[in-house]
Amino acid sequence: MRRSALLLLAATLAAGPQALADDLGPFIAEPKGEQCVEPTQVMRERHWEFILHQRDETVHEGIRTTRHSLKNCLECHVRPDAEDRFPRASNPRHFCTSCHIYASVRIDCFECHADRPQAAYSAAPDPEGMELAEMIRRRGTERRSAE
């Protein structure tokens, strides 16, 4: 019993790593443009440092340069699919999410921050978002008339 289990494990390991990597490798969405704000290797190793630095400057000093802003990341890296829908952060095809799943990193940026570029709001309005805006207006009116 124990021996067969070991054999099975050995067989899996022998055939496994490459196959696993192929299946679970990050899906890298095609970005907009040809060149990122920094060389790819630098971004891979240090992108969180850039974002963190920019974050404090933006919040406290109102510096809103786009080079290292989270907004700018989304602007190029979160692109619409063939049906003009932008992937959400919960979607493994979302640029950030795909790689963070692969690297087993859990981020909480998108618990507060928008996970889509501005274009997702203006060019192709999200019906869910429009319903929500309508609901905000309706509930406000209802509540005030109830008071």
Place this chain on the structure above:
Amino acid sequence: MSFDASRRTFLQSVGAAGAMTLAPGVLLYARAPDAPVSDAVRWGLLIDTRQCQEDCHACVDACNEEHNLQDLGRPLTDAQWIRKLNVRDPLTDRSVSLPMMCQHCEHPPCVDVCPTGASFRRADGIVLVDKHTCIGCRYCMMACPYKARSFIHENLTEQLPHAPRGKGCVESCTLCVHKVDAGEDTTACAEACRHEGHQAILFGDLNDPDSEISRRLREFGGIQIRADLGLNTGVRYQGL
């Protein structure tokens, strides 16, 4: 009630870096995108309660829409950055309606009590919460005499790119800082009020003697709510 007269004189004599007077009363505050905000300006609001209508909530609706503050049907805990108050003086029976929001104090009690430094005052006078460092202790909510802050109790979705918000943080009126930084020099509430034809809310630079807000304050005065606390609020009221 002076806005630091010495600094004003200084600015008049040398001209603020990056600021340019186009014509009397029109100041183009052209801050470079990579330049930090400075105390050359102090943003504020002037609220003329005589123009404010009791049954009008355009400013509240506009704020909710601008920042996507969702009404979850729980008025006790729903986020509220601006609210309408109707007050009556029992002696004279005079009723006044006014919008109440973060007063963007020069000496904000919320900043004094914040244990993490999340609650802070920007150099240009806008009081904000850095939600990256906010731990949700809500001391600031207790300290604020204007009841201006809200705590987010639930997970949020559909936040807008310019208005990040989330569970576990305190938030309040940002004086539409995203608009200010984009050089729009107005707020969603002021625009909505103007659109309704009431013009009860005026946004402007309190440090600039030629701005409309300074001109009106100089001419007609304007009081701070709870002036006794000595907070030097950036939001001033007329007709109270």
